[in-house]
Amino acid sequence: xxxxxxxxxxxxxxxxxxxxxxxxxEGRERRAVGVIALIAICRMFGLFALLPVLALFAADLDGATxxxxxxxxxxxxxxxxxxxxxxxxxxxRIGRIPVIVFGLLVFAAGSVIAGMSESINGVIGGRLLQGxxxxxxxxxxxxxxxxxxxxxxxxxxxLGIGIGTSFLLALIAGPVIAAYAGVRSLFWFAAxxxxxxxxxxxxxxxxxxxxxxxxxxxxxxxxRPDLIRLDLYIFFLHTILTASFVALPFLLKNSIGVVLAxxxxxxxxxxxxxxxxxxxxxxxxxxxxxxxxxxMAILLLLAGQLILAIAxxxxxxxxxxxxxxxxxxxxxxxxxxxxxxxxxxxxxxxxSLGVFASAQFLGAFAGGLIGGFLLAxxxxxxxxxxxxxxxxxxxxxxxxxxxxx
Numbered sequence: 001x002x003x004x005x006x007x008x009x010x011x012x013x014x015x016x017x018x019x020x021x022x023x024x025x026e027g028r029e030r031r032a033v034g035v036i037a038l039i040a041i042c043r044m045f046g047l048f049a050l051l052p053v054l055a056l057f058a059a060d061l062d063g064a065t066x067x068x069x070x071x072x073x074x075x076x077x078x079x080x081x082x083x084x085x086x087x088x089x090x091x092x093r094i095g096r097i098p099v100i101v102f103g104l105l106v107f108a109a110g111s112v113i114a115g116m117s118e119s120i121n122g123v124i125g126g127r128l129l130q131g132x133x134x135x136x137x138x139x140x141x142x143x144x145x146x147x148x149x150x151x152x153x154x155x156x157x158x159l160g161i162g163i164g165t166s167f168l169l170a171l172i173a174g175p176v177i178a179a180y181a182g183v184r185s186l187f188w189f190a191a192x193x194x195x196x197x198x199x200x201x202x203x204x205x206x207x208x209x210x211x212x213x214x215x216x217x218x219x220x221x222x223x224r225p226d227l228i229r230l231d232l233y234i235f236f237l238h239t240i241l242t243a244s245f246v247a248l249p250f251l252l253k254n255s256i257g258v259v260l261a262x263x264x265x266x267x268x269x270x271x272x273x274x275x276x277x278x279x280x281x282x283x284x285x286x287x288x289x290x291x292x293x294x295x296m297a298i299l300l301l302l303a304g305q306l307i308l309a310i311a312x313x314x315x316x317x318x319x320x321x322x323x324x325x326x327x328x329x330x331x332x333x334x335x336x337x338x339x340x341x342x343x344x345x346x347x348x349x350x351x352s353l354g355v356f357a358s359a360q361f362l363g364a365f366a367g368g369l370i371g372g373f374l375l376a377x378x379x380x381x382x383x384x385x386x387x388x389x390x391x392x393x394x395x396x397x398x399x400x401x402x403x404x405x
Contacts, residue, residue, distance in 0.1 A: 046190025070372015076131030077364030088354025107133030115187030160334020246371025300328030
């Protein structure tokens with residue numbers, strides 16, 4: 001029987017890779033990681049489903065301008081960035097679960113307000129309140145609390161793959177739901193998923209270790225130079241992502257002629273192909289842990305943006321560009337928080353991840369501003385060219401001062 005199973009694994013390299021990721025975890029660790037990943041998927045699905053359609057929706061609202069459209073897309077990042085550190089530090093003191101529940105309820109309230117709004121300012125207000133439910137750092141800290149250090153990278157990889165899966169599902173479902181039920185229905189769906197995520201918390205295993213209470217050291221230790229480099233990396237990553245999705249819906253609709261209801265066909269092909277490249281990158285990084293893997297991922301971001309800027313008028317080139325881009329993005333989205341959680345000690349992990357998540361969502365806000373400002377030129381290629389330039393600058397900086405040095 002074991003020989004037959006081995007033969008199957010040899011014939012299926014992807015199955016082998018996935019087994020290596022989940023292997024070595026205890027049963028309670030697998031359960032905790034699975035539940036936390038599901039919570040992250042529920043929450044992030046509500047944001048990701050809006051990403052491919054919100055710019056087109058916001059452009060038709062009263063008082064809309066390209067800059068305000070960009071703020072509507074990335075505005076949630078501003079309040080996320082402002083509150084990640086306080087929420088992360090608070091979770092170090094009172095525990096992860098109360099902070100997570102509060103954040104999910106605030107996110108649900110913001111979703112309802114945005115869904116009921118008729119103006120661009122109302123939608124921006126709802127998005128800002130969505131961002132005030134800033135629990136990303138606390139979720140990641142909870143995951144780190146629930147796993148041993150030797151399987152920390154694997155657990156973070158599963159969380160990253162879960163977020164990548166939510167990307168896949170949301171980018172497929174978002175345009176379809178918006179085409180048939182309206183974009184507003186996505187806000188209400190996001191609110192419902194936030195409530196469902198609260199209920200999922202009851203499935204966590206008992207006995208997850210609690211963070212040590214040492215408030216005097218929490219904040220300052222989060223700003224060590226090695227951690228700040230990781231914060232800058234996640235800032236660049238989400239600046240590029242959000243700016244791209246300010247321009248991408250207009251590229252698909254106006255330059256290529258793909259109607260909104262069919263945008264999912266582009267995304268499903270690109271994301272499916274990208275995930276096939278992400279898992280081998282994660283395995284290679286865990287085995288070697290070298291900065292060259294990070295450099296390769298940044299190079300993939302650069303290549304994807306260059307293709308969109310230069311040859312983004314054909315369906316095939318857009319599909320290839322997005323597949324290349326998301327192969328790098330998915331790896332970095334999983335790998336960067338894994339590196340941070342290992343370097344940040346347990347009693348400062350919440351604060352460190354708070355700074356990290358603040359940088360991530362500040363990048364989303366910056367990306368919305370940059371994308372909206374450049375989109376005013378009327379040419380989406382301008383946005384992609386700027387993202388390519390930022391990727392190239394990031395790659396050069398990484399080669400000079402590697403994050404894994």
